[in-house]
Amino acid sequence: MATIAKPKRKIALICSHGGLDEAYPALILANAARQSGIDAFIFFTFWGLDVVTESKVDHLHVNLAGNPSSGMPTIVAGLPGMESLAARMMKKQMEELELPTVREMLQILEESGAELYACELAMNMFKRKKEDLLPQVKDVITAGDFYELSEGAQVIFT
Amino acid sequence: MxxxxxxxxxxEPRAPTNGSTLPNDAAxxxxxxxxxxxxxxxxxxxxxxxxxxxxxxxxxxxxxxxxxxxxxxxELEKEGAISFAQELLAVTRKVVQHYGPEDVRQFGNAVVTILDTVRALTQPEVLAIAGQASTVLQNADQAEPIGIMGMVRASRNEDVQKGMAVMMELLKHVGHAAKAMAEQRREPTGADKRKADLAKRLGPKKKKVLGVERPQVIEDARQEARDLGPPVLCADPAVKEEPEAAATMLDGVGFTADGHLANPKAWTRDLALNIAHAQGVELDDARWKVVEFARADFEEHGVSPNVRRLTLGTGLATRDLYTMFPKAPARTIAKIAGIPKPAGCI
Missing domain, CATH: 1.20.5 (Single alpha-helices involved in coiled-coils or other helix-helix interfaces)
Known part of the structure; x- marks a missing residue:
């Protein structure tokens, strides 16, 4: 039981896409980090802002076009309604696996001590205010602040 | 007479039978x-x-x-009043046949809404818009058919733009109401039922539980977690029948390389106290309950519970678990409970 003292690990995740399939990896990685006793924080920027925006979080879609793993020709995947269809199918599958929804995941993350930040520049670009974001978002910060926060952390871009 | x-x-002849006393008085x-x-x-x-x-x-x-x-x-008959009254009766009968007392009660409840709607609809401004629209409809035969290009051209007109905005707003409200209706009529799914059931048994989830006795609740939750069946995880957990080979021996007890008890059956309460102490956690009643749940759940399913399963099973909030076991709650709890490392990602 003699444990060797390791330096405290820290993970900084950058979530820059707003797709359902693109949001989960960041959230699950951060959660897994917290469960392993690793400090975690996520920086939501550009389309990733949708993941923490109150009006968008429940309607994240899956982009099949240009995704060779979707198994669907791009010309079909680009048809209207395909994104929401794919999102619906994916959500159903996740429900069967008892995977929490994005909203629940964010809540679990906040409760487990992960810190969530939104990008100030992206906020200005998309004309969003702090009130438009979910209450789990700790603060709106700049890229410079992000570097300060992520000092000594492993950075993962998703 | x-x-x-x-x-x-x-x-009179009865008088003497009554006795000989005073027949004259009776007469x-x-x-x-x-x-x-x-x-x-x-x-x-x-x-x-x-x-x-x-x-x-x-x-x-x-x-x-x-x-x-x-x-x-x-005269009235000639004027048709009688047949009118008869028809009216027939109508009343039809209404009674088609609507039960329950419908009438519902109508009564909706009366205020109906009156409000009628009042809103009969506002002069609303009536003016409706009047304008109806004059257009009256001359509908003179309208020129247009295609997509015509639509694009028409959309440059400011009035059309305004009208489109109004229509969009109208659509939004209709859609909102329809969504609310769908939500109301939605049949609960299996997951909803399970969640509601758990919530009913566990009470308010956010309740502060540190150091508070909740024996019955925990017992119920444990049963509930068993009823839920084996946990569904994002990775297939390999159920280990045989205890892992011990990598290290400490005080005659075998531990695996990742610091968990090699044989869950070798677990004792004293050992748990020692492991907890080494992990920097002092076991109080509330923490003991979590550890006991973890052991029971492992015995039931052969898989160590992860954080989500622990919160669902014990009724504790994620935040509480991280407060009680600050560093890697599920792993720490598994170590203390003498069971293998939890599998799965959530």
Missing amino acids: ETTQTSAQKT ALMAKRMEVMEEQLAYLVKRQRAQEELFADLTPIGKDLLNVVTERFS
């Missing part, structure tokens, strides 16, 4: 009563006669009245 006399005669009493009755009868006869006279006088008048009433009815 004669009948009363006969009854009086009948009673006197009877005579007095008869006098009173005679007076009353005379009064009744007088009234009867008066009524007959009145009736005789009234009969011709009554006949006239009947004639007038009949005439009026036939």
Whole structure:
């Protein structure tokens, strides 16, 4: 039981896409980090802002076009309604696996001590205010602040 | 008068049978009563006669009245009032047939909403818009058919733009109401039912539980977690039948390379206290309950519970678990409970 003292690990995740399939990896990685006793924080920027925006979080879609793993020709995947269809199918599958929804995941993350930040520049670009974001978002910060926060952390871009 | 006399005669022979005492007194009493009755009868006869006279006088008048009433009815009949009333009755009957008392009660509840809607619709401004729209509809035959290009051209008109905005807003509200209705009528899914069931058993989830006794709740939750069946995880957990080979031995107890007890059956409460101490956690009642749940859940399913399963099973919030076991809660709990490392990602 003699444990060797390791330096405290820290993970900084950058979530820059707003797709359902693109949001989960960041959230699950951060959660897994917290469960392993690793400090975690996520920086939501550009389309990733949708993941923490109150009006968008429940309607994240899956982009099949240009995704060779979707198994669907791009010309079909680009048809209207395909994104929401794919999102619906994916959500159903996740429900069967008892995977929490994005909203629940964010809540679990906040409760487990992960810190969530939104990008100030992206906020200005998309004309969003702090009130438009979910209450789990700790603060709106700049890229410079992000570097300060992520000092000594492993950075993962998703 | 004669009948009363006969009854009086009948009673007289009965007097002696009552006994020989005072038969004359009884006869006197009877005579007095008869006098009173005679007076009353005379009064009744007088009234009867008066009524007959009145009736005789009234009969011709009554006949006239009947004639007038009949005439009026036939007039009404000609005007169609009677058939109208009959139709009205038929309508009422139909309404009664098609709507039960429950419908009427619902209507009663909705009366205020209906009145509000009618009032809003009859505002002068609303009526003005409706009037404008109706004049356009009246001249609908003169409208020129347009295609997509025509639509694009028309959309440059500011009035059309305004109208489109109004229509969009209208659509938004209709959609919102429809969504609310769908939500109301939605059949609960299996997951909803499970969640509601758990919530019912566990009470408010955010309740502060540190150090608070909740034995029954925990017991119920444990049963519930068993009823939920084996946990579904994003990775297939490999159920280990055989205890892992011990990598290190400490005080005669084997531990795996990742610091978990090699054989869960070798677990004792004293050992748990020691492991907890080494992990920097002091076990109080609330923490013991979590550890016990983890052990019971492992025995049930052969898989160590992850954080999500621990929160669902014990009724604790994620935040509480991280407060009680600050560093890697699920792993720390598994170590203390003497069970393998939890599998899965959530």
